[in-house]
Every structure is written in structure tokens, then in C-alpha cells.
Amino acid sequence: MTGSTAPAAAPQGAPAPLPRPAAPPPTTPPADAVLPPRAPGAPAPGTPIEPHYDLCFGCGPQRPDGLQLTAVAGEGLTVDARFTVRAVHQGGPGLAHGGLLTTAMDETLGTLNWLLHAPAVTGRLETDFVRPVPVDSELHIHAWVTGVHGRKVYSAAEGRIGGPDGPVAIRAQALFIQVKLEHFTTHGRPEDIKKALDDPDLFKRARAFEVNP
Numbered sequence: 339m340t341g342s343t344a345p346a347a348a349p350q351g352a353p354a355p356l357p358r359p360a361a362p363p364p365t366t367p368p369a370d371a372v373l374p375p376r377a378p379g380a381p382a383p384g385t386p387i388e389p390h391y392d393l394c395f396g397c398g399p400q401r402p403d404g405l406q407l408t409a410v411a412g413e414g415l416t417v418d419a420r421f422t423v424r425a426v427h428q429g430g431p432g433l434a435h436g437g438l439l440t441t442a443m444d445e446t447l448g449t450l451n452w453l454l455h456a457p458a459v460t461g462r463l464e465t466d467f468v469r470p471v472p473v474d475s476e477l478h479i480h481a482w483v484t485g486v487h488g489r490k491v492y493s494a495a496e497g498r499i500g501g502p503d504g505p506v507a508i509r510a511q512a513l514f515i516q517v518k519l520e521h522f523t524t525h526g527r528p529e530d531i532k533k534a535l536d537d538p539d540l541f542k543r544a545r546a547f548e549v550n551p
């Protein structure tokens with residue numbers, strides 16, 4: 339017993355302590371954030387939002403092992419999505435892998451940007467896992483924009499098991515950053531970019547990059 343209350347010095351070579359999180363968290367919109375109206379031409383409430391890219395792991399119909407998540411535009415800046423947890427999505431025996439649940443939240447939150455008609459990518463995504471999700475469950479995800487500040491789009495989502503009123507299994511908050519088309523054309527693998535741009539379906543071509551045609 340030394341009698342000292344000072345924190346012990348980190349041993350030499352130890353990793354630096356993690357920085358204390360700044361308050362408020364970076365996924366909380368600042369006070370002067372706004373809630374813009376839906377973009378003209380955004381899908382009407384109740385309308386399905388088609389997959390943005392056939393090979394997307396989250397929503398692509400050509401990804402048999404993907405989530406094949408489906409989404410419907412809600413009122414205002416909201417989206418409702420569903421996906422069924424299958425055996426290929428397991429983490430623990432018979433239970434959904436947490437990373438895949440996070441992917442489902444990311445995908446749904448990303449779809450909100452279609453209502454704003456501006457391409458955006460995930461900058462930060464925070465998830466809280468509230469209860470385990472068994473294989474064969476249908477996860478119902480409700481997502482909403484919480485504010486827009488310059489290029490930053492703040493949003494939140496809740497995933498429930500079995501139905502829109504089922505028990506909450508997962509919650510998420512995100513910060514998306516709006517980007518130009520060049521973000522994708524500069525960084526993506528050229529053959530995939532070309533394939534997406536060559537798609538004769540104008541809607542799919544626009545959705546691949548989340549931009550206006």
C-alpha cells in the first residue's frame with residue numbers, strides 16, 4: 339500500500355490509452371442540423387426501394403450468400419427494411435453473426451440517402467446489440483434521418499425480431515458523408531465500375547452510385 343491515488347504510469351511499450359470520447363458522440367447531429375424535405379422524385383411512402391447494385395452484399399439479388407435485404411420508403415426521411423437470417427449468416431450456433439447484423443443496419447441507413455438523392459458513404463456506424471437473433475428470424479429495421487449538416491447525414495435505426503412491433507434486437511446510429519461520383523470511380527475496381535455504368539437500366543445505373551441519372 340503506497341497511499342498514492344495517482345493513476346499508475348503505463349509500462350514502457352504499452353499502447354497509448356484510447357482517447358476519451360468527445361461529447362456529444364460524432365453520430366449525434368449538432369444543434370444547427372436540419373431535416374430537409376424529401377428530394378423531388380424520391381420514392382413515395384410505401385414504395386419499394388430497388389437494390390442499388392445487383393452484387394451488393396447487403397441488397398443485391400445476385401448475392402446468394404448476401405443478406406438480400408429489401409427496403410420500402412416510409413413517411414418523411416424514413417425507410418423500413420427486412421431481412422431473414424439464414425444459416426450462412428451464423429456466428430454462434432443457430433445465431434446471427436453480429437457483424438452481419440451491423441451490415442444490415444449499414445445497408446438500411448445507407449438507403450436513407452436515396453430519399454435525399456445524394457451519394458453518401460458510411461463514415462461512422464455505432465451499434466448496440468440488445469438481444470441475440472436466431473437463424474430463421476426475420477429482422478425488421480426502421481431507419482430515420484436525424485439531421486443533415488453540410489455534407490454530413492446523421493441517422494439512426496432500430497431492428498426488431500419477427501415484426502415491426504417485435505422485441506428490439508439491435509440499435510444503430512450513423513454518420514454518412516456525402517461524396518461525389520468520383521469517390522466510386524476513383525477508388526472502385528475498374529471492371530466493376532464499368533459494368534455498373536454500362537447497365538442499360540438507367541434507374542439501376544443511378545442507384546449503383548446513389549445519384550441522380
Ligand SMILES: CCCCCCCCCCCCCCCC(=O)SCCNC(=O)CCNC(=O)[C@H](O)C(C)(C)COP(=O)(O)OP(=O)(O)OC[C@H]1O[C@@H](n2cnc3c(N)ncnc32)[C@H](O)[C@@H]1OP(=O)(O)O
Nearest residue numbers: 364444445448449459460461462515530531534546547548
Ligand atoms: C461499382 C458500384 C459501386 C456502388 C457503390 C454504391 C454505394 C452507395 C452506398 C449506398 C448503399 C449503402 C451501403 C452501405 C454504405 C457503405 O457501406 S459505404 C462503404 C463504407 N464507407 C467507406 O468506404 C468510406 C471510407 N471513407 C472515406 O472515403 C472518407 O473518409 C470519407 C467518409 C468520404 C470522408 O472523407 P472526405 O470526403 O475527405 O471528408 P472529410 O473532410 O474528411 O470529412 C467531412 C466531415 O465529416 C467528418 N467525418 C469524416 N469521417 C468521420 C468519422 N469517421 N467520424 C466522425 N466524423 C467524420 C469530418 O470530421 C468532417 O467534418 P466537418 O469538418 O465538415 O465538420
